[in-house]
Amino acid sequence: MQLTRAADYAVRAMIHFATLPPGGRITHKALAEATGVPQSFLAKVLQALVRAGFVVSRRGLEGGFELSIDSTRISIVDVIQAVDGPIALNLCLMSGKTCNERAWCAAHTVWTRAQQAMLSELCSASIADLAAQTASNKAQPATAQ
Amino acid sequence: MQLTRAADYAVRAMIHFATLPPGGRITHKALAEATGVPQSFLAKVLQALVRAGFVVSRRGLEGGFELSIDSTRISIVDVIQAVDGPIALNLCLMSGKTCNERAWCAAHTVWTRAQQAMLSELCSASIADLAAQTASNKAQPATAQ
Numbered sequence: 001m002q003l004t005r006a007a008d009y010a011v012r013a014m015i016h017f018a019t020l021p022p023g024g025r026i027t028h029k030a031l032a033e034a035t036g037v038p039q040s041f042l043a044k045v046l047q048a049l050v051r052a053g054f055v056v057s058r059r060g061l062e063g064g065f066e067l068s069i070d071s072t073r074i075s076i077v078d079v080i081q082a083v084d085g086p087i088a089l090n091l092c093l094m095s096g097k098t099c100n101e102r103a104w105c106a107a108h109t110v111w112t113r114a115q116q117a118m119l120s121e122l123c124s125a126s127i128a129d130l131a132a133q134t135a136s137n138k139a140q141p142a143t144a145q
Numbered sequence: 146m147q148l149t150r151a152a153d154y155a156v157r158a159m160i161h162f163a164t165l166p167p168g169g170r171i172t173h174k175a176l177a178e179a180t181g182v183p184q185s186f187l188a189k190v191l192q193a194l195v196r197a198g199f200v201v202s203r204r205g206l207e208g209g210f211e212l213s214i215d216s217t218r219i220s221i222v223d224v225i226q227a228v229d230g231p232i233a234l235n236l237c238l239m240s241g242k243t244c245n246e247r248a249w250c251a252a253h254t255v256w257t258r259a260q261q262a263m264l265s266e267l268c269s270a271s272i273a274d275l276a277a278q279t280a281s282n283k284a285q286p287a288t289a290q
Contacts, residue, residue: 001148001225003235003256011252036246076255080146089263090148101181104285106278107156110221110270111148117262118234125255133251140249 001089007080009037009045014054014079018071018131025064045083052082071128077119079127089115146234152225154182154190159199159224163216163276170209190228197227216273222264224272234260 012035020026028046032039046065049055056068080087090111092099102108125133157180165171173191177184191210194200201213225232235256237244247253270278 001146001152001229001232001234003146005236007146008235008237012250015252076252084146087146089146090153091150092153104279104282105157106270106275106282107160107221109278110267110275113269114263114266117266118259121259121262122255124258125251130251130255133254134249137249137251 003080004084005041006045006048007083009035009041010049010083011076011079012037013042013045013049014067014071014074014127015131015134017055017065017067018127019135020067023066025058025062025066027064031065048083049079054079054082071131072126074127075123075125076127076130077122080122087115087119089118148225149229150186151190151193152228154180154186155194155228156221156224157182158187158190158194159212159216159219159272160276160279162200162210162212163272164280165212168211170203170207170211172209176210193228194224199224199227216276217271219272220268220270221272221275222267225267232260232264234263 013031016031016034017024017026026034028042029039031037031046032042035042037045046055046057050057050065054067054069054074055065057063057065077087086095088094091097092102092105092108093111093115099105099108158176161176161179162169162171171179173187174184176182176191177187180187182190191200191202195202195210199212199214199219200210202208202210222232231240233239236242237247237250237253238256238260244250244253
């Protein structure tokens, strides 16, 4: 019941992309340093983000990765799903799965409500919002939390 | 970000225990049949429930497993934690872990709120409530859902 490392790293990377100026590009190495994600792992995460159409890779001397989607239009949920596929808090909530016990299992209702509550929070801010908040937080003097 | 099979099976087993009359006992085999959990996997789940003090094992001809906790006092969250340990939706929410980015990472706040929302729903009903609801649902004519 824990986010995969790949999805967490993808969220961090997408928030960092969204802090760059429009059309801003960053190298794999610089992104790894900025996000604290190991370079080898980041390569796989970037592949998934490229496949999802969230990021493009540019070659050449000025090459690197840049955002190819409007970060005001996607949330953490979109990023998680781009990397890990559809979110299902329990196997019985997976789309296409038919649970024989659904008709009478009272826990099914609880799993459904818990997933909805979680997704509602994860959708509550866009990646652009989170990037703006992160940039604002970094600009403040550090405080213990 | 999905519940482990062990935790799901433990919740099913605990709900079934709570449908039994007070002091009611059930064999490993009968519990496997009632919950649809493979017997070999159920053995590990029952060990975890015994270790947590939720269930006791009785030997002898009339032996089997029985509830040893008041099912009105525990929720799905307690059962998950008995099997899988503390719930943390992301690594940065694990107790004792210090995330260097917490002071400025805007996603941290979202993970926290999403976890709280999910836990709130998972705590909203006791295992006894779910057992009563399940028994009531089973007593109704089956309907497509």
